[in-house]
Amino acid sequence: QVQVVESGGGTVQAGESLRLSCAVSGLTLADYYMGWFRQAPGKEREAISCISRSGQNTYYIDAIKGRFSISRDNAGNTVHLQMARLGPEDTAKYYCATGFRCDKSFLVGPYNWGQGTQVTVSS
Numbered sequence: 001q002v003q004v005v006e007s008g009g010g011t012v013q014a015g016e017s018l019r020l021s022c023a024v025s026g027l028t029l030a031d032y033y034m035g036w037f038r039q040a041p042g043k044e045r046e047a048i049s050c051i052s053r054s055g056q057n058t059y060y061i062d063a064i065k066g067r068f069s070i071s072r073d074n075a076g077n078t079v080h081l082q083m084a085r086l087g088p089e090d091t092a093k094y095y096c097a098t099g100f101r102c103d104k105s106f107l108v109g110p111y112n113w114g115q116g117t118q119v120t121v122s123s
Helices: none
Strands: 003-007 012-013 019-026 033-039 046-051 057-060 068-073 078-083 093-097 101-103 104-109 117-122
Touching: 003 093, 019 033, 019 093, 019 117, 033 068, 033 078, 033 104, 046 068, 046 101, 046 117, 068 101, 078 093, 093 104
Parallel strands: 012 117, 046 104
Antiparallel strands: 003 019, 019 078, 033 046, 033 093, 046 057, 068 078, 093 117, 101 104
């Protein structure tokens, strides 16, 4: 059974940083592309970053480019999202997922989803 568990969310002040982690079990992580999504209150879930199976290729939406960094540790079955210079616009529930390929920053499914971790940024 595949499990995807996000952690590392919290409440921070604008300008601060957070590091999200995604622990995956029940599959061989190196066989999957990985991505991060977020869903702000009242909005649809959006894909924000994608990473290739080796980690060599990474993609970001413009809103987070230069502030967020996605990485993966296939041996440790984990994926991370390092977030810097956070702003109130980054407030959302963040989700990690396994996928089939990256279409730039969009992870193409089918997906195994986690339950999400909340990030709240106050101004």
